[in-house]
Amino acid sequence: MRLQMFSAFFAALVLVTTLGVYILYEPTRQDRARADLLTSQIHQGEIVFAQNCAVCHGGAGEGLGANPALANPGLRETDYETLAKTIARGRYNTAMPAWSVGDGGPLNDAAIEALVALIQHGDWQTTRLVVADLGLTPRAPISVTIPAETLAQITALPDGAKLANAAQLYAANCIACHGANGKATALAPALNDAKIRAERTADQLNKTITQGIAATLMAGWNQRLTPAQIADLVLLIQRWDKLPANAIPEPPPQPIIVTPKILETGKNLYAQNCSWCHGTEGQGTRRAPALNVQSFFQKVTSDAAMTLIVTNGVPKTAMPAWGERLGVSEIEAIVAFARQWQATAPAVAMPQTGGGGGPPWQRNNAAPNLQPLAPNQTGAATPGAPNLGQIDWRQIVLLGAPGIALLIALGASTWALWRLRDSE
Ligand code: HEC
Ligand code: HEC
Ligand code: HEC
Structure with a gap:
């Protein structure tokens, strides 16, 4: 009898406590x-x-x-x-x-x-x-690098529309190597230069820009720029001294965005496309020079310049123009990956041996033996859109647990009351 009263009381206690806890917990839940x-x-x-x-x-x-x-x-x-x-x-x-x-x-x-x-x-x-x-970062429009008022000043000059167009083309395509205002960098000579204005004819300049200069970082632009655009650039190089000083200033540095996934993509793309010439760790081989070496990073300081070199290749050498095979974000992923070497790059590279005992890369101008790449073979996968309608089991458990506790408590108290009545 005592026992039954006790269990009835206990069951009621459980019931009240459970309800209390549930009521307290519900809003936070x-x-x-x-x-x-x-x-x-x-x-x-x-x-x-x-x-x-x-x-x-x-x-x-x-x-x-x-x-x-x-x-x-x-x-x-x-x-x-x-x-x-x-x-x-x-x-x-x-x-x-x-x-x-x-x-x-x-x-x-x-x-x-x-x-x-x-x-x-x-x-x-x-x-x-x-x-x-997702490889979807948009490229900034090129016009933003030149302030509108400077552009207006350039447009007011004779042939101003062509010069303004050329200034924007220069800011988008050439500045990373030839420098702000055409004043040179460690990578490439000055184009805003009295000697070039005096000694180069328009035809010579046109040919250089169209075809590039063999075995230097100056690639040909005929694939990327129209003849009219190249003619405008020639005009700019010949008349640069007429432009306002500092007309084409240093663009704000645009380092490539780096995430673990992008580095992983870059690592894989490098292994598939670059390592057989430049070495598994960028240490160089007989086919191509080292990239993982201090002198390289002293020369190629900006991500934009490295991206341009990889995109356009080195004319008349084994270094292909990767812009024809890989997407912009794929090339940027490779550049981000290679940039990681900079902190620990050795002063002197120890090229990987092998490569068939051929001549050193400097003399090897044979056509590269490239395997064709399946389009978008390694492009970043687009994840499926998350499904908002998915059932959340945690919610079911959270809702279910107090319910089950209530049922047990109810059952126990009914049983206890039943026994209590029976025993009377
Ligand atoms: C083709 C270019 C383009 C795309 C793509 C685009 N927008 Fe817009 N969006 C604009 C322009 C231009 C305006 C300004 C319209 C105006 O002048 O009122 C604008 C305005 C807006 C505004 C109002 C902003 C404000 O300050 O009132 C919102 C919100 C917006 N967009 C959201 C989006 C979203 C979300 C998407 C993708 C689903 C998107 N837009 C895609 C060009 C675009
Ligand atoms: C990846 C770096 C790079 C980029 C980008 C680049 N150049 Fe060059 N350019 C060079 C190098 C290096 C040389 C010097 C080659 C040599 O040693 O003769 C050069 C040389 C030149 C010359 C020859 C100068 C002379 O003395 O006759 C012209 C003209 C020129 N570049 C124009 C351009 C223009 C215009 C663009 C943009 C459309 C451009 N370059 C983009 C690296 C670059
Ligand atoms: C078929 C061999 C080959 C492959 C594949 C190759 N390269 Fe090259 N690369 C070269 C050679 C050769 C040079 C040197 C050209 C010269 O200046 O004479 C070079 C030069 C370069 C340079 C300029 C180095 C400097 O010091 O100026 C960069 C950057 C570069 N390669 C990056 C890459 C990347 C990134 C890949 C992969 C997407 C790649 N290369 C794939 C052969 C190759």
């Missing part, structure tokens, strides 16, 4: 669930943003050219409805397209919700890395 959902929405938003929006709004939402920044405090405070509507319907008569399926776009409601979550609560520095990991 809901908060946590909400926070989890928001985190996963933001992450989905980052991926959707990388695939659809970064091209205009910039990898970190900083805005590119005429396209506004999305990383701004004003938009963070903007209400859900306004943001969702802007994205879904676009802005009529502007470059901002409509994105919702309902308006003929590619994005469903969940994707647009995720984008709003990103704009209101996301972190743009994380987004920048996600965009880079």
